[in-house]
Amino acid sequence: MQGSSRRHPMMNGYVVTGVRQGEIRELPVPVPKDDEVILEVKAAGLCGTDAHIFAGEYFGEFPLVPGHEFAGVVWAVGKNVKRFHAGDRVTADPNIACGYCSFCQESMENFCENFQAVGVTRHGALAQYVAVPQQNVFPIGDIPFVEAAFIEPLACVVYGQKRARPPMGSNVLVVGAGAIGLLHVQLAKMNGAAAIAVLDTASEPLALAKSLGATHCVENSPEGREALGQEFPDGFQLVIDCTGIPSVVESLLPWVRSGGTLLVFGVCPQDSSMSVNPYEIFRRDLTILGSFALKKTFPEASALLEAGSIDVKPLITRRLTLDAVPAALADFAAGHLKGKSMVVF
Numbered sequence: 001m002q003g004s005s006r007r008h009p010m011m012n013g014y015v016v017t018g019v020r021q022g023e024i025r026e027l028p029v030p031v032p033k034d035d036e037v038i039l040e041v042k043a044a045g046l047c048g049t050d051a052h053i054f055a056g057e058y059f060g061e062f063p064l065v066p067g068h069e070f071a072g073v074v075w076a077v078g079k080n081v082k083r084f085h086a087g088d089r090v091t092a093d094p095n096i097a098c099g100y101c102s103f104c105q106e107s108m109e110n111f112c113e114n115f116q117a118v119g120v121t122r123h124g125a126l127a128q129y130v131a132v133p134q135q136n137v138f139p140i141g142d143i144p145f146v147e148a149a150f151i152e153p154l155a156c157v158v159y160g161q162k163r164a165r166p167p168m169g170s171n172v173l174v175v176g177a178g179a180i181g182l183l184h185v186q187l188a189k190m191n192g193a194a195a196i197a198v199l200d201t202a203s204e205p206l207a208l209a210k211s212l213g214a215t216h217c218v219e220n221s222p223e224g225r226e227a228l229g230q231e232f233p234d235g236f237q238l239v240i241d242c243t244g245i246p247s248v249v250e251s252l253l254p255w256v257r258s259g260g261t262l263l264v265f266g267v268c269p270q271d272s273s274m275s276v277n278p279y280e281i282f283r284r285d286l287t288i289l290g291s292f293a294l295k296k297t298f299p300e301a302s303a304l305l306e307a308g309s310i311d312v313k314p315l316i317t318r319r320l321t322l323d324a325v326p327a328a329l330a331d332f333a334a335g336h337l338k339g340k341s342m343v344v345f
């Protein structure tokens with residue numbers, strides 16, 4: 001018999017429909033597969049990765065709902081999900097590893113050959129509801145939703161600094177004082193850095209960096225760099241790029257102290273290139289280190305937030321509603337949006 005079918009519940013979501021094209025659309029609310037949890041999204045951060053996806057520079061097949069930094073409430077669960085129940089306050093690691101490829105077998109899940117990610121290769125959290133596998137879901141206790149949405153980026157920063165960790169008492173240079181740079185500043189301080197210098201082209205984020213523990217906040221200008229060079233003639237044990245600008249990354253090796261590390265953290269365009277002096281790497285024992293996404297660092301990141309060891313509240317420069325996302329993401333991709341924009345539902 002026809003006609004008795006109930007209309008499937010619908011939701012609003014932001015959809016990237018093509019390169020530099022996106023709009024709010026009505027979409028079906030996802031139905032949980034047996035091992036999935038459906039979250040009602042309460043907060044979702046906009047990330048540089050979302051801007052890269054929008055610009056057609058990063059993974060992504062369209063149409064796609066982006067959004068991989070989020071927190072919310074469990075709305076529905078699949079039949080195999082026993083650990084979570086409707087109403088639970090949670091976040092989720094967006095990175096989905098297969099568990100059986102050779103990289104997964106060697107605990108290198110972030111290189112999974114069958115890598116999937118919520119908001120990158122499948123629909124994400126810039127919508128009222130999002131589906132995630134239960135093994136990716138983490139409880140957030142009493143952490144406010146807008147702060148819990150920082151667990152993902154913080155987990156990436158934790159992973160990067162675990163890989164790059166310099167000796168206690170080191171000097172660290174953070175280049176770029178956006179939300180990621182400011183997380184690096186706070187974590188470097190916790191990891192025992194003596195001096196933490198920050199370079200940025202704008203003065204406002206530099207003032208914020210100072211209040212979050214940076215010791216030297218310097219405008220990234222010829223004069224500023226000159227002054228910083230005089231203060232640290234031997235350079236820094238750890239230099240962290242948080243700009244994702246190839247010409248900036250290219251300029252950073254001279255800032256690395258002999259024996260030190262350059263951590264390439266910001267996401268440069270996939271087809272970019274830069275030149276380095278291989279003799280300098282050889283002669284000065286330099287390490288150039290990458291850091292892709294995160295690896296099992298969600299529990300550490302949420303513990304740091306829950307304990308109040310890392311302060312993310314001042315990093316939120318703008319709160320917006322879903323309706324404002326199309327304009328905001330276009331601005332972001334054009335480089336007009338600084339700091340962390342947080343979508344609240």
Ligand SMILES: [Zn+2]
Nearest residue numbers: 047049069153
């Ligand atoms: Zn992100």
Ligand SMILES: [Zn+2]
Nearest residue numbers: 098101104112
């Ligand atoms: Zn795998």
